[in-house]
Amino acid sequence: MIAEDPAFWRAGAISSTLVMLVVLGFLTVDSLATIRPGGANVPAYTVINKEIRYEFDVESNRYRPVIGAEQLLFGRNYSAQEAEETMRLGKLVIQSRNCMNCHTFFGNGAYYAPDLTKAWLDPAWQQMWMPMTQSSTREDAMAIFLMNPEKFPTWSRQMPNLNITRKEAEALVAYLKWMSAVETNGFPIHFGHIQTNR
Amino acid sequence: MFRSQQLALRYFAAAMTLFGIMIVAGLLASTHYVQDGFMLNKLDFSITKTLHIDTMIIWLLMGFIGAVYWFLPIELEREVEGIKLAEIMFWIFCAAVAVVAAVFIFVQYGPATEMSLWFINQGRKYVEAPRWAAIGITLVVLVFVYNVVATALKAKKITGIVGVLMVDLIPLFGLYLIAFPSITNMSEDQYWWWWLVHLWVEATWEILIGCIMALALMQLLGTNRRIVETWLYIEVALVLGTGILGLGHHYFWIGTPSYWLGIGGFFSALEPLPLLGMVVHAVYDAGTHRMKTTNKPAFFWVMAEAFGNFIGGGVFGFMMTLPQINLFTHGTQWTVSHGHFAFWGAYGCGIIAVIYLALQKARDAQQLDSTAWKWSFALLNLGMVGMVGALLVSGIAQAFYERAMGGSTLQAFMEAQTNVWFVQGIVMRLVFGLVFAVGYVILIVDLLAIGRKRVATENFKARAAGGPA
Numbered sequence: 001m002i003a004e005d006p007a008f009w010r011a012g013a014i015s016s017t018l019v020m021l022v023v024l025g026f027l028t029v030d031s032l033a034t035i036r037p038g039g040a041n042v043p044a045y046t047v048i049n050k051e052i053r054y055e056f057d058v059e060s061n062r063y064r065p066v067i068g069a070e071q072l073l074f075g076r077n078y079s080a081q082e083a084e085e086t087m088r089l090g091k092l093v094i095q096s097r098n099c100m101n102c103h104t105f106f107g108n109g110a111y112y113a114p115d116l117t118k119a120w121l122d123p124a125w126q127q128m129w130m131p132m133t134q135s136s137t138r139e140d141a142m143a144i145f146l147m148n149p150e151k152f153p154t155w156s157r158q159m160p161n162l163n164i165t166r167k168e169a170e171a172l173v174a175y176l177k178w179m180s181a182v183e184t185n186g187f188p189i190h191f192g193h194i195q196t197n198r
Numbered sequence: 199m200f201r202s203q204q205l206a207l208r209y210f211a212a213a214m215t216l217f218g219i220m221i222v223a224g225l226l227a228s229t230h231y232v233q234d235g236f237m238l239n240k241l242d243f244s245i246t247k248t249l250h251i252d253t254m255i256i257w258l259l260m261g262f263i264g265a266v267y268w269f270l271p272i273e274l275e276r277e278v279e280g281i282k283l284a285e286i287m288f289w290i291f292c293a294a295v296a297v298v299a300a301v302f303i304f305v306q307y308g309p310a311t312e313m314s315l316w317f318i319n320q321g322r323k324y325v326e327a328p329r330w331a332a333i334g335i336t337l338v339v340l341v342f343v344y345n346v347v348a349t350a351l352k353a354k355k356i357t358g359i360v361g362v363l364m365v366d367l368i369p370l371f372g373l374y375l376i377a378f379p380s381i382t383n384m385s386e387d388q389y390w391w392w393w394l395v396h397l398w399v400e401a402t403w404e405i406l407i408g409c410i411m412a413l414a415l416m417q418l419l420g421t422n423r424r425i426v427e428t429w430l431y432i433e434v435a436l437v438l439g440t441g442i443l444g445l446g447h448h449y450f451w452i453g454t455p456s457y458w459l460g461i462g463g464f465f466s467a468l469e470p471l472p473l474l475g476m477v478v479h480a481v482y483d484a485g486t487h488r489m490k491t492t493n494k495p496a497f498f499w500v501m502a503e504a505f506g507n508f509i510g511g512g513v514f515g516f517m518m519t520l521p522q523i524n525l526f527t528h529g530t531q532w533t534v535s536h537g538h539f540a541f542w543g544a545y546g547c548g549i550i551a552v553i554y555l556a557l558q559k560a561r562d563a564q565q566l567d568s569t570a571w572k573w574s575f576a577l578l579n580l581g582m583v584g585m586v587g588a589l590l591v592s593g594i595a596q597a598f599y600e601r602a603m604g605g606s607t608l609q610a611f612m613e614a615q616t617n618v619w620f621v622q623g624i625v626m627r628l629v630f631g632l633v634f635a636v637g638y639v640i641l642i643v644d645l646l647a648i649g650r651k652r653v654a655t656e657n658f659k660a661r662a663a664g665g666p667a
Contacts, residue, residue, distance in 0.1 A: 006424060009431035016439035027461070035385040035453045042385050042453050046477030055307045071363075084382070094309035095321030105384055106452040109323055112230065112243045114611040115529055117451075117659035124608045140522060151351055153388035155612040156234045160242045165402075168310050179384055185459060187451035189525055 017034045041183040043085035047176045048073050052181045054121050054191055062186030063193075073177060074139055074170055090175025092126065106184060113159065118191045120173075120180040128154060142176070143169040199560060200271040202345075204280035205285055207560060209264030210553045212292055214642060216257035217546075219299070221635050223249035228628040229575060245306055248319075248326050249299065254541060255324060256295055262406055263342055266363065268556050269413040270346065272519050274355055277347035280341070288343045294334040298327050309585030315380055324395055325377040332377045343367045359412050360426035362434060366405045373397055378649075385453030392448040399541075400469070400511075401441040407548050409435045409664075411503065414552055418489045418496055429479050436472035444469045447519045451528060459521040466519040480504035495571040495648070499551035499629040502579060503559030506543020508584070514539050526601040531623070532593025551644065563649035570644035574637045581634025585627050592623030 002008050006058040041066075051068030070077075078086060094100065100109035103116050125138045132152050135141040146169040149159035153165050163174070227246040230236050237246075270278055278284065308314030315321070316329045327335065347364055350356050356364070376394040381387040402667055412430050415421045424440055448460025491497040514536040518527040526535065558566040598612045604610025613619055 004428075004430060006428045009428055009435065010358070013431045013434040013438070014485065016435045017442070020222065020439060020442035024445065027457075031389065031449070031458075032386065034455050035383070037383055041455065042383065060277050077313075082331060085321050088382050090270075091384070091387075092312070092315075095318065095380060096310045096314040097307050098244045098248065098319050098321045098326065099245045100321060101326070102242075104529045106388060108388055108452070110244070111529060111531060111534060112247065114608045115606060118606075119608070122607050150239075154362045155616075155617065157612065158235060160237060160239045160244075162307060171310075177294055182385060182453045182484075184451045184453060185456050185521075187525060188601060190605045192605055192607055194603065194605035194610070 021148055043067065043178065043181045044046070044080070045087045045178055046078060046080055046178045047181045048083055048086070049077050050181075052120065052177065054118055054180070054193075056190070056193075060186075063190060064186070065181045065183060067181060073174055074137075074143075078174075083174075086171045086174045087178060089171035090173075090178075093164065093168045093172045093173065097164065102159075105179070106182075107187060115188060116176060116179070117182075117184060117188060118180045120177040121192050139170075139173050139177075142173045146172060187191075199265075200215060200277050202267045202271050203556070203560070204522050205263040205281065205288060206268035206556060208288055209260050209267060210556065211256040212288075213260040213264060213549065214553070214645065216253045216260065216295070218638060218642070220250055220253035220257060221631075223247075223253060225628070225631050225635060228624070228631050231624045232628055238402045241303070242306075245302055248302055251324055252302075252326055253299075255342045258541070258545045258549065260291075261545070261552070262403070262410065263338075265410045265413075265549065265552040266346065268552065269410070269417075270360075270579060273357060273360060273413060273418070274349055274351065274353040276353050277354050278345050283341055284345050291338045292333060298605060301328070302326070304408075312369050312380070320377070320380070322352065322377075322391060325391075325404045327377070330373075334379075336371070336374060337370045343371055357423075357581050359409050359430060362405065362430055363409045366402055366409065369397065369402045370406065373402065373449055387451045389449070389454065392445060392452075395446045396448055397442070400444060401438055403436055403545065404441065407545055408437070408476075408502075410552060411500065411548055414496070414500060414548075414555055415480075415483060417555055418493060418500065418551075419483050419492060421483050426661070427516075429475070432475060433472050436468075436475060438467040439464050442630055447521075447524065450521050450524055463520045467516060468478075468536045469519075470508065473508040473512035477508045478503045495565040495566060495568075495575070495644075496551045496554035496558070498571075499547050499554060499574055502575070503543065503547035503551060506539070506547050506579075506585060508543070510536070510539025510541075510543035514586070527593065530593045530596040531589045531600065531620075532597055533588050535589035535593050536576065538582065542582050550641070554648075557645065557649050561649035566630045566649050568644055569650045570640050571648065572646055574641035577633055577637030578641065579637075581630045581632075581637055584630030584633060588621075588623045588626035588630060591622045593626070595619040595623065 025174060035041045035042045047067060048070060052070035053066040054063055055066050056062070057064045081174060102110050102113040104111065106117050107115055125141050129135070129141040129145050129152065130138065133141045134145040135144060143166065146164050147166065148161065150161050223246050226241070227243060227250050230243040230246065267284070268277060270581055305318050308318040317324050320328060320332070325332065328627040344365060346360070350360050350364060373394050376390050381390070408430055412426045416423060416426055446458045447466040449458035449462055484497070484501065518524055518532055518536060550642055554566060594618050599617050599620070600606055600610045600614035604613060
């Protein structure tokens with residue numbers, strides 16, 4: 001019987017692997033085009049000069065980022081090159097401070113601290129940290145908190161002081177703002193639209 | 199004994215040492231959850247967590263490499279080609295791991311520059327090792343690939359298992375190169391990062407452990423080569439046939455197109471199939487041999503591997519893999535529960551089985567048995583199942599309170615973390631982690647003693663006197 005011959009199953013293993021690799025190759029080409037900055041799902045880095053919201057879209061039946069009117073960050077309008085350099089620095093802050101081993105980005109990382117996918121849009125910056133840091137803008141409150149987390153303890157779990165400089169903190173805030181504008185197929189669901197009080 | 203088998207024993211010793219460090223780091227990370235402010239600004243959670251998962255990757259990798267160095271000369275009936283180089287690489291590997299661990303503990307992090315990524319920490323989960331160390335690991339794997347391929351060519355003998363192993367080593371090496379670049383765009387970064395993490399863990403490693411288990415079964419139960427190789431091919435067809443596009447379950451929420459929701463969900467749902475096949479294979483073989491073996495600990499650990507891989511990797515993975523469910527479970531302790539069970543079941547148990555097999559030959563023991571292995575087997579598996587169950591309770595609470603009800607904000611996160619069910623689960627995880635640690639200590643004591651001549655003689659005398667062995 002052919003099924004008792006190992007060569008039959010070897011041929012099956014080779015062919016199924018090759019077919020799947022070819023399909024993955026095609027999907028990768030398409031996916032990389034979709035997720036490049038300025039692609040269908042990932043905004044250009046200059047989106048940090050705009051207002052970003054996260055709203056329910058009836059047609060697709062999920063929450064989606066919405067790009068609004070101009071909204072300067074740290075009082076600046078970043079050129080394309082400045083925005084790219086800032087993003088580069090922001091990502092280096094994330095990697096050099098090992099953020100991913102406490103937090104998650106797009107839900108990936110460790111689970112000891114909050115997910116940062118839409119952290120820019122979190123209502124707590126305006127409700128809690130702006131008064132605490134005596135800042136007039138959300139980005140300023142975020143930067144001050146990131147530089148001195150021990151001075152602004154909120155809940156029982158605290159963030160360590162990672163010696164983040166002002167320049168690094170601003171780049172990190174810009175990075176989080178850009179990331180909140182990425183189309184993530186509705187994750188996290190209804191972020192920031194429910195006020196918990198238990 | 200071949201020189202490569204002596205090298206294998208050194209790899210096993212290093213793997214077991216790192217296994218212990220992994221447990222200590224895990225207990226510290228668990229304590230971070232239970233006690234607020236624990237070691238804050240001294241040894242933060244990010245460091246203990248990094249040590250926990252990196253030592254896990256390295257002890258498993260060392261276990262795989264050791265297992266191949268053990269079986270290869272038996273399979274090809276000759277010494278491994280380039281053994282001197284392999285022996286040198288072992289010490290380089292150990293030295294690099296020690297230096298990286300010291301840097302993680304004492305330096306921890308640096309400024310936002312490329313230099314930090316080169317010399318301190320790359321900050322990407324599982325591949326945090328700084329680039330210089332990643333180059334070292336690449337060289338170790340390269341030499342390992344050379345050893346396997348050159349030995350097969352010299353022996354002019356490529357068995358089915360060695361053939362699969364040789365092909366599998368190509369992605370094992372190639373995918374690791376993804377550990378190097380630093381990509382600004384988080385979506386693209388995670389796209390490639392998942393190629394490394396998923397296609398290593400859920401494809402390349404599964405095939406590697408499949409080859410190792412095939413070789414182990416032939417040695418342990420004398421299973422017919424034709425049956426073992428047929429099963430291995432079926433496993434490869436199913437693992438790669440489902441696992442390559444199963445990669446899609448990591449592409450639900452990272453910015454990638456929505457067609458991944460369907461593709462990832464469908465192929466992930468099929469991923470338990472090969473793992474179920476392995477259970478059938480193991481039970482069939484055990485039944486055929488009426489559970490009779492000269493190496494009970496290895497036999498039971500092989501069984502634990504088959505069931506653990508299927509339940510921990512397959513069932514627990516499937517439970518949260520459909521996008522409709524994953525939207526709520528993704529990035530919660532639910533994932534941690536699955537992760538612990540899967541790594542332990544798929545790989546940890548298999549490597550321990552191979553170590554017992556190797557020790558039987560190395561110590562020339564006709565029968566390998568003891569009381570201690572039963573205790574360690576029971577406590578390690580009880581500890582793991584307890585941790586997995588406790589984390590699942592926490593994960594369910596988190597999915598409901600943070601994701602579904604709270605909307606995943608900072609406040610929702612912290613409210614879920616202080617929810618009574620979450621806290622109970624996280625405390626019980628630490629308790630069962632301690633049970634697991636006790637099991638580890640007994641395992642090490644047993645590995646040092648089992649099968650040695652003195653013990654074997656005592657067992658023989660006891661049997662001769664009619665007492666318990």
